[in-house]
Amino acid sequence: MPADEIQLAHEGVWHTVCRYDDLLPGRGVAVLLHGEQVALFRDRRGGLYAVQNYDPFSDAHVISRGITGSRGDVPVVFSPMYKQAFDLRTGACLDEESAPDDTSVRLLVWPVRPAPSASR
Amino acid sequence: MHTPTAPRRDLVLVGHGMVGQRFLEAFHERPRPGWRVTVLAEEPRPAYDRVHLTSWFSGTTEDELSLCATEFIAEHGIELRLGEPAAAIDRERRTLTTAAGRTLRYDALVLATGSYPFVPPVPGHDLGGCHVYRTLDDLAAIKAGAARARTGAVVGGGLLGLEAAGALRASGLHTHVVEFAPRLMALQVDEAGGLLLRRKIEELGVTVHTGAGTEAISAGPDGRVRSMLLSDGTELDVDLVVFSAGVRPRDQLARACGLPVGARGGIVVDASCRTADPHIWAIGECAQAADGRVYGLVAPGYAMAETAARQLIAEEGEFKGADTSTKLKLLGVDVASFGDAHGTTEGALDVVYADSRAGVYKKLVVGADGRLLGGVLVGDTDDYATLRPLLTGAPLAVPPERLLLPDRAGAGPAPLPDEAIVCSCHNVSKAAVRRAVADGNTSVPEVKRCTKAGTGCGSCEKLLGTLVADELADRGVAAPRGLCEHFTHTRAELYEIIRVKGITGFSRLIDEHGSGEGCQICKPAVASILAGLANGHILDGEQAALQDTNDHFLANIQRGGSYSVVPRIPGGEITPDGLITIGEIARDFGLYTKITGGQRIDMFGARVDDLPRIWRRLVDAGFESGHAYGKALRTVKSCVGETWCRYGVQDSVGLAVELELRYRGLRSPHKIKAAVSGCARECAEARSKDFGVIATAEGWNLYVGGNGGMTPRHAALIAADLDRATLIRTIDRFLMFYIRTADRLERTAPWVARLDGGLDHLRDVIMNDSLGICDELDELMCRHTAAYEDEWAATLADPGRLRRFVSFVNAPGVPDPAVRFTPERGQIRPVRVAGPRREVRA
C-alpha cells in the first residue's frame, strides 16, 4: 500500500498532518496538533517518529529542527540548541536526567503512521 | 598553619622566568583568597620560553614565546612589576627593597632568579661586539650585531654554545666554535658521540676548535672586536663573539643577607625547597637542590616550583633530585643523552651501535644486573622517547642490543613498565597517562590537558600518542582518532575518501565507510566536506539533512527559537543607501539591530516564516548571505587605509573587499576570519585572525593562524612584502590546505601548531610546493570561486527549498506562538516562555 500521508493519533483519533514527501529523510517538521507542537521525523529507511517539539533545556519549541542519527542502536534526535540526544522511540533524554528546573526530560511521544491518501 | 579567616598574607616572588611562572601556576591552581602576590621581574617582559629562545631567530615571535598571558596575571590579582628587580632582603624585618627604592613586606619569599652567563675574564671580553646568550634582549643585540659582521665565534661547545653557533650560521656569518674540553657537548655525550657530532657540524660549515681555550680578544681601529687568540696559537679574524661558557646561579641577593650558598654557588635549599630561613624558598637555576646539585635544565626547575608551591599551600611535597636527560636538534643534527651517559656507575657495560656511513651512533649503558642506566644517541634519536622511560631500575625485558638495532622488525616498541616516566618535563608516569585515559580522556590533546605531559619540550609527544592509542585499544574503545561513534576516520581522512572516491552523498559514505545513522558531529562535518568539494547548494538533496540547524535555515538560531539575519558587508564598507535598506527592513519586520564585532550589522528576532521575506528584500537591494551561520569565511575586516588615513600605505579596504568576495561561501573545518590593515598601526587587528594582511611600503605581509575567542593567539608572519597576486595565491593555498587536512572544529591556530614542522613546513608546502600539491589546491580554489552563488538568492528562486521556512507543516502562515518579545531600550528582546510541564506518560 503506497503511503501518501502521515497521520498522528490524538486522544485515540488519527489525524492527517502532512503528505509523506513533505518529510525529508533524516529531517523533521513541526506540526500543530490541537494546540500542541509535535516534532515529526522520517529516517533514512522510511521509519516515522513523533515527539514533543518543546526542548526542556532551552525553553524553545525547536526539537523538529534538530539533526537525527543514532546512538548505538537507538534512533535519536539532537536538540539544535544545546545538542542533547533524545531517543526518538520513547522521548527519553540520553544525556541528562533532568532539566535545569529539575523536571523530568522525557519528551512526550505520539503514535504515528503512514496512510494512503483519503482522497484516492 | 593559617586558617581561612586569617588576615591576608604577602607572598613575594623574585624573578619572573620559566620557573617563577611555573610556580605561580602551581600556586594558583585553586583560588588563594588569603594571599596577596607580588612578582618582581628584572626583565622588561613577563616570563617567556627560554628553552626555545633560539627559535626567535627563525621567526618565532616574542608573543609566541610568552609563557604568561596578561589574563593570567589579572585573573589571579597578581601584581607584576616588570623591570623592577629586587635589590636587598632584610630577613629580620621580613622586607625586601627593590631597585626602584620601594620596600615590600613578605610572609613568604620565593627566589627564582635563575642564572647569569659566565664570561671568562680574558682580556677584551667586554669589547663592543662581545655578547652573551640568555635573554631576548641578548638575542636582539646579537641580531643587530650580526647584520654588520662577517665572522662570528662562539666560546663554549656545550648545548647552548652549539645553539648559538646555529643562530650565527643562520644569520649568514662564517662561524667558529671554540671548546676548551676535548670534545663537543662534553657533559652530555661520550667521546665517540662527540666525534660524530663534530663531523656532522663541520659538514654544515661551522669550524670547530676543541681542546682550545680563549687567550685574548683584540679590538680593531673602531674599538670593536677584531680578532681572537686561542691557547693553541690560532688567531681567528672575528667581528662578533658570543660567550656560552656555562652559567652561574644568581645567588647574590641570598649571599648578601647571609643565607648559605653552595661551594660552587647556588642558594642551599632542603628537600622542601626551603632555604635556611623558614620564610624564604629558592627554586630553579639559582638554587642548590637537596642532592647538592645545581640544575641547569627546566624540568628539575619545574619540579622545584611545584614542590615550593605545595609546601606553601599544604606543607607537603619534596624535591630530591631529577633526571637530566636531553634531546635536541643542534644545527639540524639530532642528539640525545639520558641517565648515566658516561657509564660512571660501577660495573656498567656499554652496548654500542655505530654506522658511520649513515652518521648514526647509539650507545646504551647497562648495569651488571641488566638494568638500563643511560645512553647516548647521535644522528638518530627516534628511540629516545621509548628508551629513556626504561630507566626504571627494573631489569630490561629484552636484550639491550635488540633495543638498538635499526630495524627491530616485528619486535614492536619495548613494553614500558607503569612507573616509567613518559614526560620528564612534567614528571608524568605511564601509570598517570593510563589513569587519564581511564578517566575518559580519549585523545592526546585531552590527555595533555589533564596530565600536562607533552606540554614542555614536546619530545615525548610521539610516545604519548602511542600510549594513548594502546591504552584505548586495550580497553576495547573503538579507534579514538575517529570523528565519532559512526566513523573511525578523522575529518582529514574522510576528506580524502570523499575526494578520491568522488562520493557525493552521506548515505553512501556511512554505508561504505561508517556505521549507524550518523549524528550531530559527523553529519555537519561531512556536509562541510561535500560543500567544499562538490560546490552544490548546501540545501540540495541529501545534503540538506546533514546541515546543522543554522545552515539548514541559513540563519542563526537564537534564544526562544527565533533567528538572526546577517547580510554580507564586505570589508565593512557600506553605502548610505545600503544602511538605509537594512534600517528599513529591520524596522518593517520589528527586528533588533546591532553592530557586530565583525564590522557588519546583525538583525535579531526573525521568525522562521519571516526569513524568506526578509531575504527577498535584502537580495533585491543587492545584499548576499553573510554566512554568519556557517563554518565558513565570516568577515574580512578592514581599516580605512591609504585612501583616507594619513598613515596608510596601501588600499586596505580594496584588498579586504576583494578577499571577502573571493572566499565568501567557502566551507571549512571551522569558521575563518580575516582582516587587512593599511599600515603597521594595525587598526583592523589582522594579527588576531586566521589570516591577516598588513600593508608595507613594498607590498603586503601575510600572517596566519591567529584568533580571538576562547584561546586567543596571534597570527605568525609567513611571508613579507608580497605582491598582490602572490599574496592571494598564498592565501588560496593556505585555506585549501587547511580545509583538506584540519580536524573538525579545529581553527587554523591549533592546526598550524599541530603540523609536523609547524610554520616552516606550512610555508614549504604552500610557497615552495614541497608536497607537490599546489596545483591541486589552486584548482580547488578555482572551482570554488567559479561555482560560488549566493545561497539566499538561490533558495528564494526554488519553491522546494522555500517550503521548509514555515513554523508548522500543517498550518503554514501560523507563526510559532511561543516566540515572543518585549521592549527594551527602544528595541525588542526575547521573552522566555516556559513550556508545557506535564506528568510524563509511561
Ligand code: SRM
Ligand atoms: C554577533 C556576534 C557578536 C556581536 O554582537 O558582535 C557573535 C555572535 C556569536 N558568536 Fe562570535 N560573534 C561575533 C563576533 C565574534 C568575534 C569577533 C570578530 O570576529 O572579530 C569573535 C572572536 C574572534 C575569533 O573568532 O577569533 C567571536 C568568537 C566566537 C567563538 C569562539 C571561537 C573560538 O575559536 O574560540 C564562538 C564559538 C564557536 O564558534 O564555536 C562564537 C560563536 C558565536 C555564536 C554563533 C554562538 C552561537 O552558536 O549562537 C553567536 C551567534 C550570533 C548570531 O546568531 O549572529 N563566537 N565572535 C559577532 C558576529 C560577527 C559577524 O559579523 O559575523
Ligand SMILES: Cc1cc2nc3c(=O)[nH]c(=O)nc-3n(C[C@H](O)[C@H](O)[C@H](O)COP(=O)(O)OP(=O)(O)OC[C@H]3O[C@@H](n4cnc5c(N)ncnc54)[C@H](O)[C@@H]3O)c2cc1C
Ligand atoms: C638558549 C637556551 C636554551 C636552553 N635550552 C634548554 C633545553 O633545551 N632544555 C632545558 O631543560 N633547559 C634549557 N635551557 C635552560 C632553561 O632555560 C633554564 O633552565 C630555565 O630558564 C631556568 O628557569 P629559571 O626561572 O630558574 O631562570 P630564568 O628563566 O633565567 O629566570 C630568572 C629570571 O629572574 C630574573 N631575575 C634575576 N635576578 C632578579 C632580581 N634580583 N630581581 C628580579 N628578577 C630577577 C632574571 O632576569 C630572569 O628573568 C636553555 C637556556 C637557554 C638560555
Ligand code: SF4
Ligand atoms: S561572546 Fe558569547 S554571548 Fe557574546 S555573542 Fe559571542 S557567543 Fe554570544
Ligand code: FES
Ligand atoms: S618530556 Fe618534555 S614535554 Fe614531555
